[in-house]
Amino acid sequence: MTLSEEFLTAYDRQLRTDAETPSAIAVEHLGPLRLVTFAGGRGFVTYQDLGGASAQTIAQWVAEALAFYRSDPAIVRVEWKTRGHDYAPGLRETLLANGFEADETESIMIGPAGALTADVRLPPGISLRRITEEPDIRAMSAMQDEVFGDAVSAGNAEAILRRAALDDGMELWVAEHEGSIVSAGRLEPVPGTEFAGIWGGATRAGWRGQGIYRALTAARARAAVTLGKTLIHSDSTEYSRPILERYGLLRVSTTTPYYWRR
Structure with a gap:
């Protein structure tokens, strides 16, 4: 088994x-499906x-899952998370036929947490810190909404x-310049596993290519190592994937979310 296959097996099992x-x-x-409500x-x-x-059978599950969510008027959006290495005949076509729309395909990246902990020189005036207070969290959420091209949502901030x-x-974790958040991301240690996830990475366009995202990733990786985690995983865009690859993470598969909106 190759290292990439070992990582993918750990991902599926853990x-x-x-x-x-x-x-x-x-x-x-519903069968093997987990229908989650957030x-x-x-x-x-x-x-x-x-x-x-x-x-x-898969087509029947899709129809039944969608009926389950449709029956709850509080549900306004459903994400069906697919992975490129799954055996799932007809799933894509069935999702599209039931009103789901495909979003951007991302790379599932996995690698040793220690490989990401190197010191990175920050641009002048940039500082990193972990945030816990509500005003900071709301400011972070708004910045991420803007970077991802979404309307600033109080609902997203409330969920965080x-x-x-x-x-x-x-x-x-955030990177700031003169009190303004220019990059952000979160670390999610997964209890009972070797893994911690790095998620939500977003950097304002004018600050990209200067090592800020890399430094923010290193800070989160150091925190993961402190917590005893040995592996990092992330669903990465084509912007962040090359950065993670340079520091030892491997692209083990892909993931494509499909969205239904009421």
Whole structure:
């Protein structure tokens, strides 16, 4: 087994469980599917594998899962998380036929946490810190909304604040210039596993290419090592993937989210 295959096996076994959705407020099961409900009217469909199901069975599951979420008027958006290495005949076509839309495909990156901890020189005037206070979290959320091309959403900020209140190990990190957040991301140690995830990485366009995201990643990796985690995983855009590859993370598969909106 290659190192990439070892990482992917660990990913499937350790992360594609309840560990994937620590902030869920409800989880229902439909065959191998986990139908997750998050605060803020968000549904999320995931699974460890589909057990070799046929296209016909998968189509039935998609229809039943969507009916489940449609029956709850509080649900406004559902994400169906697919992985490129899964055997899932007809899934993409069925999701599209049921009103889901594909978002950007990202790379599943995994590697040793220690490989990411190198010191990185920051541009003049840039500082890093972990944030915990509500005004900082709201400012971080607004910056991420803007960078991702979304309208600034109080709902997104509220979801992060609710998650922070759980005190489940999640850490929020930012890079600032003259009191303004220019880059941000979170660290999510996964209880009972070797893994910590790095998520939500966003850097304002004018500050990219200067090592800020790399430094923010190193800070989160050092925090993960302190917590005893040995592996880092991330779903990475084509912007962040090359940065992680340079420091030893491997692209083990891909993930494509499909979204249904009420």
